[in-house]
Amino acid sequence: MPDALRDDVYRRPLATALERLGIGSGWRCVDVGAGGGDVSVALAEIVGRPGRVYAVDSDPTARDEAAAAAAAFSQVLAITQAAEDLVLPEQVELAFCRFLLMHVVDPAAVVRRMATVVRPGGYLVAQEPITSAGRVGGRALSMPDARHPDVGAILPALVRGAGLDIVDAWAEAPAGAGPGPVADYLAHLTGIHPGEDPVVLPPLVTVVGRREGGG
Numbered sequence: 345m346p347d348a349l350r351d352d353v354y355r356r357p358l359a360t361a362l363e364r365l366g367i368g369s370g371w372r373c374v375d376v377g378a379g380g381g382d383v384s385v386a387l388a389e390i391v392g393r394p395g396r397v398y399a400v401d402s403d404p405t406a407r408d409e410a411a412a413a414a415a416a417f418s419q420v421l422a423i424t425q426a427a428e429d430l431v432l433p434e435q436v437e438l439a440f441c442r443f444l445l446m447h448v449v450d451p452a453a454v455v456r457r458m459a460t461v462v463r464p465g466g467y468l469v470a471q472e473p474i475t476s477a478g479r480v481g482g483r484a485l486s487m488p489d490a491r492h493p494d495v496g497a498i499l500p501a502l503v504r505g506a507g508l509d510i511v512d513a514w515a516e517a518p519a520g521a522g523p524g525p526v527a528d529y530l531a532h533l534t535g536i537h538p539g540e541d542p543v544v545l546p547p548l549v550t551v552v553g554r555r556e557g558g559g
């Protein structure tokens with residue numbers, strides 16, 4: 345488990361996906377909608393100095409945060425760019441996004457754009473929630489600020505629609521009751537403090553897609 349993900353309640357689906365790929369030293373990756381850069385740093389730990397991680401976000405503040413988080417990793421390049429306009433100086437072995445497509449205007453267009461930067465034989469991994477399938481005290485969660493809070497439910501179709509083969513796809517949700525990282529995450533995400541109520545966070549759908557070709 346990369347150090348950068350130790351406190352991330354959604355770390356397990358990411359670790360499983362990365363294991364599935366066999367990612368290792370020297371891989372080139374892009375983390376689209378990188379936010380504070382937690383996943384970018386985790387990828388940087390794995391690909392090492394021979395590799396490269398492009399941390400892309402449309403918000404310049406996120407670019408600065410990702411750059412600060414990755415200050416010790418010269419293999420991370422933080423870039424301000426909209427996912428819709430994604431262009432990289434080279435193709436990559438892995439194009440990744442998490443909690444991004446739920447916020448963009450056209451998730452299908454963004455997945456298609458991400459697929460264009462994947463080299464033949466490379467992978468696209470997307471992790472997006474089904475927000476309304478989360479529960480607090482048995483009640484469904486909502487996220488009024490997100491454009492597509494349930495985009496996870498159609499994620500396999502989006503990846504297939506971008507011309508990629510689906511290698512693996514599944515859903516996984518952290519759950520808990522009482523104080524702890526799940527309650528803290530919910531409070532951070534929604535402002536709701538669950539107290540002793542049981543919480544099932546939104547299931548995260550992971551899709552591992554592969555571009556045809558390569559060796």
Ligand SMILES: C[S@@+](CC[C@H](N)C(=O)[O-])C[C@H]1O[C@@H](n2cnc3c(N)ncnc32)[C@H](O)[C@@H]1O
Nearest residue numbers: 377378379401402403406426427442443447448
């Ligand atoms: C909820 S955060 C997710 C951060 C990170 N991927 C993670 O899993 O921790 C969503 C990020 O996507 C970025 N974002 C939203 N729309 C975007 C777009 N059209 N292009 C690129 N980044 C975008 C936001 O600025 C924000 O940093």
